[in-house]
Amino acid sequence: MSQMCCKATRIPGSWPRYKPCKNKAVIEVDGKNYCGVHDPVRLAKKSAERDAAYREQSARRTEVWRLNSAAPSLLSAGIALIAALDSGDDARAAYAAMKSAIAKAKGEA
Numbered sequence: 001m002s003q004m005c006c007k008a009t010r011i012p013g014s015w016p017r018y019k020p021c022k023n024k025a026v027i028e029v030d031g032k033n034y035c036g037v038h039d040p041v042r043l044a045k046k047s048a049e050r051d052a053a054y055r056e057q058s059a060r061r062t063e064v065w066r067l068n069s070a071a072p073s074l075l076s077a078g079i080a081l082i083a084a085l086d087s088g089d090d091a092r093a094a095y096a097a098m099k100s101a102i103a104k105a106k107g108e109a
């Protein structure tokens, strides 16, 4: 492929000016020639990978936030359950509170 890339590149400076890309075309997509830098297939794949990485990172942050916000209620429910079990009293209410706190920490409630 001896033709040039069809994309334009911005000329550095404060005023927006463009010049044709100086690279030789290496791929043809929908009848237009593109260089390796402006290859739309490669750029779409790169964008999809970046989006997937962002979604994964966002999901991880959300899980950390959920666990951090559930930690105080988990701790207090655990302390209450141990106190109820140690005293020999009826621990069913503390047990239910502990189950509820665990479900909340797991994101089920």
Ligand SMILES: [Zn+2]
Pocket: 005, 006, 007, 021, 022, 023, 034, 035, 036, 037, 038
């Ligand atoms: Zn180009």
